Amino acid sequence: MKAIQIRQLSSIKYRFSFALIFLLCCSVAQAKVKGHCSTCHTMHNSQNGSVLIDGGPNQALLRQDCVGCHTGDNGSDNGASVVDGTPFVHYTADVDDYGDAGILGSTLAGGTFHFIDLLPATGHNVAGIDTTEGAGITPPGYNSGLPDAAGIIPGGGNWTDQQITCAGTYGCHGNHNTDNQFIAVRGGHHQGVNGEKVEPETNTSPAASYRMLVGIAGFEDSDWEYQPDSSNHNQYRGSTTPGQTADQSTISYLCAQCHGQFHSPITNLTEAAGGGSPWLRHPTDYLMENDGEYANYGGVDNNYLPETPLASTKTHNVDIVSTINFNNDSIVTCISCHRAHGSPYYKSMRWNYAGDSSGGLCVNCHTSKN
Ligand code: HEC
Ligand code: HEC
Ligand code: HEC
Ligand code: HEC
Ligand code: HEC
Numbered sequence: 288m289k290a291i292q293i294r295q296l297s298s299i300k301y302r303f304s305f306a307l308i309f310l311l312c313c314s315v316a317q318a319k320v321k322g323h324c325s326t327c328h329t330m331h332n333s334q335n336g337s338v339l340i341d342g343g344p345n346q347a348l349l350r351q352d353c354v355g356c357h358t359g360d361n362g363s364d365n366g367a368s369v370v371d372g373t374p375f376v377h378y379t380a381d382v383d384d385y386g387d388a389g390i391l392g393s394t395l396a397g398g399t400f401h402f403i404d405l406l407p408a409t410g411h412n413v414a415g416i417d418t419t420e421g422a423g424i425t426p427p428g429y430n431s432g433l434p435d436a437a438g439i440i441p442g443g444g445n446w447t448d449q450q451i452t453c454a455g456t457y458g459c460h461g462n463h464n465t466d467n468q469f470i471a472v473r474g475g476h477h478q479g480v481n482g483e484k485v486e487p488e489t490n491t492s493p494a495a496s497y498r499m500l501v502g503i504a505g506f507e508d509s510d511w512e513y514q515p516d517s518s519n520h521n522q523y524r525g526s527t528t529p530g531q532t533a534d535q536s537t538i539s540y541l542c543a544q545c546h547g548q549f550h551s552p553i554t555n556l557t558e559a560a561g562g563g564s565p566w567l568r569h570p571t572d573y574l575m576e577n578d579g580e581y582a583n584y585g586g587v588d589n590n591y592l593p594e595t596p597l598a599s600t601k602t603h604n605v606d607i608v609s610t611i612n613f614n615n616d617s618i619v620t621c622i623s624c625h626r627a628h629g630s631p632y633y634k635s636m637r638w639n640y641a642g643d644s645s646g647g648l649c650v651n652c653h654t655s656k657n
Contacts (some may be wrong), residue, residue, distance in 0.1 A: 415453070
């Protein structure tokens with residue numbers, strides 16, 4: 288009860304700060320913060336002798352924490368929206384417009400943590416948001432041997448009794464060598480690169496990595512996939528060689544750092560040690576071929592479908608894929624099926640798989656199972 292009251296009070300404070308931020312700055316979506324320093328930072332956590340942030344000051348002299356700044360409605364027209372430069376990954380209860388696949392409403396590419404406010408919590412139960420389930424769950428499929436580009440394994444290789452966080456040791460964003468979330472993403476907000484990254488496999492800077500996911504490559508859509516379509520979306524990095532070592536800059540390898548067993552066929556090593564049909568686990572970092580039922584992905588024109596995204600081997604200096612050619616741009620990834628943050632559906636699926644006897648959007652790829 289007490290926790291809920293504090294949350295409500297905080298959200299009023301957040302709304303006020305947002306109104307202020309966006310009156311002062313920000314008209315075009317881009318990958319770097321801009322605007323007056325004072326809209327986001329406070330030098331002494333004090334104004335006219337009163338404390339500005341209860342429980343503060345925050346790291347990097349910030350007026351809010353990660354969740355505070357990233358809570359809101361992407362589609363709102365009061366200025367505090369993704370259109371004005373802040374991606375909201377936790378929308379509030381009154382913006383539950385996910386729909387069937389989360390591509391028409393307020394949901395961004397990662398999905399939304401809104402659905403971990405509820406029970407059952409369907410998504411990553413990050414500290415600072417999750418009020419229902421949470422602490423102490425080891426990542427399913429954790430195989431504790433898969434480091435990030437800086438050589439650090441999230442959770443230190445020994446994940447016990449810890450809740451997942453946005454960033455840091457137990458988080459997805461930023462470096463994993465610190466449990467301080469602001470040190471983990473340092474530089475990411477001011478030096479963020481919109482679009483292509485250089486040498487992602489060895490780049491350990493949050494700013495130069497795809498969405499501050501250290502060492503991961505990819506092309507960043509400038510509005511974080513707000514209402515995407517075939518020609519307006521992120522371009523994810525994938526590999527045509529399944530397994531843990533082929534390309535450690537893929538979006539699926541990010542997931543593998545905590546869920547490694549699900550990224551590897553492990554005991555079924557045919558097809559050049561990558562596994563093959565019949566599979567033991569659903570393949571990822573695997574090229575979907577222009578053959579059989581898969582040839583009909585996206586209809587006769589093979590349009591890219593943002594509700595079941597595919598990755599490509601090239602995300603550097605290429606146009607984003609709007610129609611796939613099955614050469615190096617039809618790679619199955621973890622996020623072909625899941626939302627990284629949360630969704631309304633069981634196990635953070637992008638669509639209602641468990642509750643729909645037809646399987647829902649599995650048929651986007653398995654077209655003859657329709
Ligand atoms: C829209 C919000 C926003 C505005 C405006 C903003 N900052 Fe920041 N700043 C952040 C965030 C978030 C971080 C911490 C996370 C990070 O480093 O990515 C940060 C971190 C910093 C840091 C420490 C990390 C680094 O990048 O070296 C400095 C110094 C800083 N800001 C200075 C400034 C100054 C000076 C201004 C005005 C010219 C400014 N900021 C305007 C959001 C903002
Ligand atoms: C003061 C407000 C503020 C705080 C605090 C803040 N962010 Fe952000 N964040 C922003 C804004 C504004 C953007 C959009 C500009 C940009 O991409 O840097 C953003 C963008 C991002 C992005 C997308 C970057 C990209 O490549 O497009 C990520 C990831 C992110 N923030 C994570 C975090 C994490 C993790 C924390 C806590 C350690 C945090 N943010 C704290 C305001 C904030
Ligand atoms: C830093 C470690 C970490 C990373 C990276 C990570 N996860 Fe997780 N994941 C966890 C933990 C811990 C849990 C169990 C607790 C929870 O659900 O929050 C979990 C749970 C899940 C669940 C079950 C959620 C539910 O509703 O029960 C899914 C699905 C999932 N992860 C998918 C992914 C995908 C897809 C990626 C890559 C985009 C990913 N994870 C990356 C740590 C991680
Ligand atoms: C993004 C495209 C895509 C989506 C979405 C997708 N699949 Fe698959 N699936 C594939 C590909 C490609 C293969 C591997 C085919 C091969 O062996 O060449 C595969 C393999 C399989 C296999 C193993 C077949 C075998 O020969 O061993 C099963 C079972 C399966 N998928 C079920 C599902 C279900 C259930 C869903 C929905 C939850 C789903 N798939 C969603 C692309 C997809
Ligand atoms: C073809 C769709 C599909 C792909 C691709 C896929 N998943 Fe899943 N995942 C599911 C479904 C469906 C479930 C729910 C359980 C089930 O039906 O097997 C699930 C469950 C999970 C869980 C929860 C397991 C638990 O014990 O509760 C995690 C974690 C997870 N997936 C992570 C991943 C990761 C990491 C990848 C990439 C390496 C991945 N998934 C790729 C469809 C997929």
